[in-house]
Amino acid sequence: xxxxxxxxxxxxxxxxxxxxxxxxxxxxxxxxxxxxxxxxxxxxxxxxxxxxxxxxxxxxxxxxxxxxxxxxxxxxxxxxxxxxxxxxxxxxxxxxxxxxxxxxxxxxxxxxxxxxxxxxxxxxxxxxxxxxxxxxxxxxxxxxxxxxxxxxxxxxxxxxxxxxxxxxxxxxxxxxxxxxxxxxxxxxxxxxxxxxxxxxxxxxxxxxxxxxxxxxxxxxxxxxxxxxxxxxxxxxxxxxxxxxxxxxxxxxxxxxxxxxxxxxxxxxxxxxxxxxxxxxxxxxxxxxxxxxxxxxxxxxxxxxx
Numbered sequence: 073x074x075x076x077x078x079x080x081x082x083x084x085x086x087x088x089x090x091x092x093x094x095x096x097x098x099x100x101x102x103x104x105x106x107x108x109x110x111x112x113x114x115x116x117x118x119x120x121x122x123x124x125x126x127x128x129x130x131x132x133x134x135x136x137x138x139x140x141x142x143x144x145x146x147x148x149x150x151x152x153x154x155x156x157x158x159x160x161x162x163x164x165x166x167x168x169x170x171x172x173x174x175x176x177x178x179x180x181x182x183x184x185x186x187x188x189x190x191x192x193x194x195x196x197x198x199x200x201x202x203x204x205x206x207x208x209x210x211x212x213x214x215x216x217x218x219x220x221x222x223x224x225x226x227x228x229x230x231x232x233x234x235x236x237x238x239x240x241x242x243x244x245x246x247x248x249x250x251x252x253x254x255x256x257x258x259x260x261x262x263x264x265x266x267x268x269x270x271x272x273x274x275x276x277x278x279x280x281x282x283x284x285x286x287x288x289x290x291x292x293x294x295x296x297x298x299x300x301x302x303x304x305x306x307x308x309x310x311x312x313x314x315x316x317x318x319x320x321x322x323x324x325x326x327x328x329x330x331x332x333x334x335x336x337x338x339x340x341x342x343x344x345x346x347x348x349x350x351x352x353x354x355x356x357x358x359x360x361x362x363x364x365x366x367x368x369x370x371x372x373x374x375x376x377x
Contacts, residue, residue: 110141110228116321117147119194120186126177130154130170162271164308171264175257184254191297192216194250197248200254203290211255211278215247217337218293225301228374232346232357233311239327239351240319241283246291249275249311259287272307273314280318280357302365302373309338326350334359345377 108116108309117127131139143153154173156166167185174180182201186194192214200212217230233248253275255263262281269277282289311333316328323331327350337344338359346357355376367369 098312107135107138109138110143110145113142113145114147115190116186116194117145117149117151118162120197121148121163123184123197125149127151128170128173128177130166130173131156146166162269164267164269164271164274164277167274168264171260175260175264180256181257182254183257183260184252186252192250192294194252196292196294197252197254199292199294200252200290203211203292204254204256207288207290209260209290210285211253211282212290213245213247213275213279214250214252214294214296215291216250216294216296216299217247220296224375225373226299228357228376229303231353232374235353236315236319236331237276237279237324240315240322241280242281243279243289245279245289248279249307250296251275253278255282256287259285268317269310271310273310276311277314277318285368300366300371302362302371304366304369304371305338305341305361306369307358307366308359308372309335312338338372 113129127147129142129145129151131142131153139155145151152173154169156169171183174183181228182204184194184197184200186197196214200214203209203212222230234245237243237245237248249272255278259278259282263278263287266281267274267277279289311328312331315329316335319331320328328345330350334344334346341361343361344359346359348354348356358375358377360373360375361375362371365373
């Protein structure tokens with residue numbers, strides 16, 4: 073365990089159920105989930121009990137029975153439940169609410185977000201905290217692809233959004249959208265104040281907020297479950313909309329027109345081709361709609377052409 077100096081806190085959140093854990097040490101952690109079950113929430117809290125002193129669980133799942141079950145979850149430390157009215161609120165909204173509650177509860181230094189369905193083991197959070205302390209960075213993010221061979225879809229998707237981040241911010245990020253990350257209280261306050269995404273674009277937005285603040289980001293290779301060979305359309309839609317909304321003026325006119333076309337095509341389940349030469353990439357990226365992809369949802373497969 074990291075050396076404890078003074079008071080430290082961490083907050084832990086989850087996507088549809090946002091589990092915000094407040095840690096009493098030197099930092100705070102936030103962890104995002106989706107429609108997590110009681111068992112998943114309890115497992116997350118158990119795996120991070122060494123860090124936490126308080127949990128904030130933000131409930132925005134429309135499944136009332138599952139919501140009631142989650143409210144019976146038990147942990148080693150106190151839990152605060154925040155009910156968003158059993159509506160299918162977006163991931164970003166749930167995270168913002170969790171951050172707001174955590175900021176109000178105590179003077180926590182560091183926040184940690186973790187995937188509620190345990191796609192990355194929360195026990196690896198220590199690696200992110202170590203990286204922040206070692207590098208003096210404002211945020212540390214997981215790189216799920218540091219030591220794995222990617223399939224063509226995951227490679228094209230990851231490199232495409234890494235390229236967008238590089239061109240719009242100068243940041244060299246290998247995995248821009250992994251939900252598992254840690255950041256300072258100052259960054260948490262800015263996310264709560266300036267975030268405008270409504271769904272899955274929150275991680276890209278957080279990266280951008282750090283960059284706009286003049287902050288730095290560390291990357292840490294972690295073990296992760298196998299990733300899907302396609303990406304659910306809503307995830308791409310949210311990230312494309314966010315990219316257009318936050319980066320206007322940072323791309324050339326021709327680049328921005330292509331990005332707008334990308335954002336227009338995706339929610340209409342239309343195929344779209346991104347010309348590589350416009351973004352200094354050696355290949356075009358073809359986005360092909362598939363009816364039954366990631367998690368059985370309408371999705372896209374990306375390939376180099």
